[in-house]
Amino acid sequence: MSDAPIFSDVVKRPRGRPRKTVDERDDGNRRHALLEAAAHLFRRKGFSATTTRDIAAAAGMQSGSPFYHFKSKDALLFAVMEEGMHTALNRQRSALSDMAPSQLSAVEQLRYLIHAHFEVLLGPGNDFVPVMLYEWRSLSKGQRKELAQLIADYEALWMPVLQALHTGGQLRAPVGIARLLILGALNWSVQWFDPKKGASVKELGEAAVVLFLKES
Numbered sequence: 127m128s129d130a131p132i133f134s135d136v137v138k139r140p141r142g143r144p145r146k147t148v149d150e151r152d153d154g155n156r157r158h159a160l161l162e163a164a165a166h167l168f169r170r171k172g173f174s175a176t177t178t179r180d181i182a183a184a185a186g187m188q189s190g191s192p193f194y195h196f197k198s199k200d201a202l203l204f205a206v207m208e209e210g211m212h213t214a215l216n217r218q219r220s221a222l223s224d225m226a227p228s229q230l231s232a233v234e235q236l237r238y239l240i241h242a243h244f245e246v247l248l249g250p251g252n253d254f255v256p257v258m259l260y261e262w263r264s265l266s267k268g269q270r271k272e273l274a275q276l277i278a279d280y281e282a283l284w285m286p287v288l289q290a291l292h293t294g295g296q297l298r299a300p301v302g303i304a305r306l307l308i309l310g311a312l313n314w315s316v317q318w319f320d321p322k323k324g325a326s327v328k329e330l331g332e333a334a335v336v337l338f339l340k341e342s
Contacts, residue, residue, distance in 0.1 A: 157195045159185045164192075165206045165253035173203055173257075173264045203261060204269045210254025211276040214246045218283045232290035233339055239284055240312065241331040247316050248327045256316040281305060296339050308338055 163184035167176045178199050179189045196202040221242040222235075230238075246255050262270065288304055291297035297304055312334065325333065 156185070156187065156191070160187070160192055160195055160202070161206055161209055162251065162253075164202050165210070165257050168203065168206060168257045168261060169253045173199075173261045178202075200264075200266070200269075203257070203264060204273075206254055207258040207261075207265070207269075207273055208276070210246070210258055211273060211280065214243070214255055215276065215280050215283075217242045217246055218280060222283060232287055232294060233296065233335070235287045236291065236339065237331070237335050239287060240334050241328065243309075243312050244315070244327050244331050244334075247313065248319055248321075248330070259313055259316060281309065284309070291339065311337075 160181060164176070164181045167180055167184060171180075176199075178192045181199075181202070182189045182191050185191070192199075192202060196205060218239060221238045224238070246252070258273070265273070284305055285301065288297060288301045288308075292299075292301050292304070299307065315330065319327075319330065321327065
C-alpha cells in the first residue's frame with residue numbers, strides 16, 4: 127500500500143500574507159463606490175482626462191485603492207458600461223413583467239419601455255449608460271464585442287412591442303429601422319436634457335410617445 131497521504135489530509139499553507147476575503151476587499155461596497163465615482167467623472171471630464179487618482183479621491187479612497195478591484199483604468203471604464211447595461215436590462219425586464227401585456231395595448235407597453243429607458247439615461251445615478259454613449263471608442267475590440275451582446279439583448283426586448291404596433295398600423299416604418307430611430311432619439315437626450323430648464327423625466331417620456339405614435 128502506498129505511504130502517500132490522501133488528498134483530504136493535505137493542508138497547503140499559503141505563502142506570504144493571506145489573501146483578503148471578498149468582504150475585506152470590498153470593504154462596504156467600495157467597488158460600487160468606485161464605479162459610481164468613475165461613471166460621474168468619465169461623463170463630466172471624459173475618460174482620457176480622468177485619472178485613477180481622481181476616481182479614488184471622489185470615492186474617498188487612497189490613490190491605489192482602485193487597483194484592488196480593477197486591473198486598470200480601461201478595465202474600470204468597461205465595468206462602468208457593463209454595470210450600466212445590466213441596470214438597463216433589469217429595468218426593462220421589470221417594466222415588461224409589471225405590464226401584464228395581455229391587458230395593455232401596444233402603445234401602453236411602449237410607454238412603459240420609454241419611461242424605463244429615460245430613467246436609465248436621466249434618472250438618479252444616471253451616468254453609467256451615458257458614459258457608454260460618450261466613450262464607446264475608448265474600449266478595446268473585445269470589450270465592444272462583449273457589450274454589443276448586452277445591447278442586443280436590451281434592444282430585443284423592444285421588438286415584440288414594435289412589431290405589434292407595426293401590425294396594428296400605428297407604426298408605419300419597418301420595425302428594425304423604427305427601433306434604431308426611436309432609441310437613437312431617446313439616447314440623444316443625454317446631450318441636452320436639463321430638468322431645471324424644462325420638462326421632468328416623466329413629461330419627457332410622455333412627449334416621446336406622442337412624437338413617435340398616434341394613438342387610435
